[in-house]
Amino acid sequence: MIVAMTKVLLVLPSTSYRNGAFVLAASHLNLDITIVTNADTPSILPPNRVYRVKDWKIDDATFKELDKLRLDAVVAVDEASVVLATELSQRLGLPTNPIDAVEATLNKELLRSRLSKHEIPQPRYIEIQGHQHPEEIAKTLADAHIRYPIVVKPTSETQSRGVSRANSYSELLQAIEIASSVTHKDNLLIEEYIDGSEHALEGVLVDSELVTLAIFDKPEPLVGPYFEESIYITPSNLPDKVITEAKRVVQRSCRSLGLWTGPIHAEFRVTSEGQLFLIEIAARSIGGSCSKALAFEPRITLEEILVSQATLGDSHKTLQATQKRSYSGVLMLPTPKSGILLSVGNLKAAEATRFVTSIEITATVGSVVKAPPFSERYMGFVFAVSPGYSTTLAALRRARDIIEIEIDDLEL
CATH class of the missing domain: 3.30.470.20 (ATP-grasp fold, B domain)
Incomplete structure (x- = not known):
């Protein structure tokens, strides 16, 4: 009897560091691989298994071809491809998160708004327009009881691009200019600065339940004026009580947004008093090449865990994965x-x-x-x-x- 191979569609951004890792993971799992990408570079797969797209749009002809493949899962490799992967999954009738939940994680103001309705602990914030008069912005900050220091952010950039701290009115003007220069959108986010240590949680949602795979410490203080990432270390040195609270807050945040399946990456700060604030949450796994810092028993990578859960429904592998000692x-x-x-x-x-x-x-x-x-x-x-x-x-x-x-x- 011939058993059909499980079919996975990997959505690979041209800018991702992890395309090879996901293709390798799918190969190790003996999956039938198809790729959608915005890259022009040659692929390791035959040309008839690679679909190239522009501006992350799938035309009708391409969709019909993908539909004929009877795919079992669509997997986004990085943040740039998560919306298209979600849209394709919905159109193909495959399990996926609601598109509005995914889009909320990609817009900092929308994320803050959604989480505030469910009283998730997070920095106080306001949304402004880059062209607003500075005195009007200062008044809005005062009305929201947000005092210096503050952090000014574009609403949709990643990797802390355009993000800076302001300790005074003059620095606020400079921070607004910086944030406005890196985005085509006029709206910006201003948050209170949370003084504390910063950490990241890496997890996966299995039928709405958060399985925490790792918690990273960022041992070098991120105090500004800019917030360039430096060092991640896992396992965390946080007290068990704080780790438990971090898991609880991230789980609540996922439910508040409507996320129920797939990878979760969250970042949070912990004050000297032990109070936790959620900084961000995303429906993706850790960025850059940082996943190479994670190794699980029995000899599996983060990418294998994510592809396995998406394609094979293998929650057992996810639940049994433990970090190496x-x-x-x-x-x-x-x-x-x-x-x-x-x-x-x-x-x-x-x-x-x-x-x-x-x-x-x-x-x-x-x-x-x-x-x-x-x-x-x-x-x-x-x-x-x-x-x-x-x-x-x-x-x-x-x-x-x-x-x-x-x-x-x-x-x-």
Whole structure:
């Protein structure tokens, strides 16, 4: 008897660091793979299994071809493709989150509004228009009882692009100018600054129930004026009581939004008094190449867990996945200034650092790189694993000190 292979459609953004990881995961699971992508580069799959789209729109002819494949699941690889993957799943009659729930996670003001209706602990906020008179904005802040320091954000950018802290009225004007310069939308978000440690929760929803796969600490304080990501370490050093509260808040947030299946990435802050504030939540897994810092028993990757749950209905694999008994961390290499990248040096010496397992440089020599708050891409990633939290952290910091990044002083 011939058993038909399970069929998965992977929606791959051209800008994702993780396309290969998802294709490899699907291959390991022995799935029949089809790809939708906005990339023009060659694919490892035969041309008849790759559908190229523009502006993330599927024309009727392409949809008819996809419909004929009788797919079992559609999997978004990164945030850029999550809306299209959700729309395709709905049109194909496959299980997926409501489109409005997914769209709410992609708009910071809409997210705050939806969560506030369910009393989710989060920063106080207001929405403004970039062209509003500054004195009118200052009055709106006062009426909302939001005091300095504050954080100004575009509503739809990622990777902390355009996000900055303001400690005064003059800095507020500068922060509004920065946020407005990186977005085509006029509306901006202003939030109270939450003074505390920052953390990330990685999980997956199985029939509306949150399964927490990992909690990351961000051991280097993100205090501004810009918020460039630096180091993630897991497992977390947070007290069990706080971890339990984080899981509870993220679960409540998912239900408030209407999310019930698939990956969840949430970020939160914890004050010195132990109070927790949700900063963001997304219907996707961790970005960049950070998923490589996660390793689960029995010898499975995060991508395999997500593809398995989506295609095979394998909640057992999700529920049984446990992190390996070690401290794993990832360093996102900083971009010290904007310009033309000339070189990234001393990599062999950095790789020789005890407990460093690998280094991945993702920026191309000769390309334009942008420093915070205008960063669009990560410079690269350093990974480390050790038996201790402090030794993993020290290894990542040591590697960062060794690596030399040379950038031409080009005015952008």
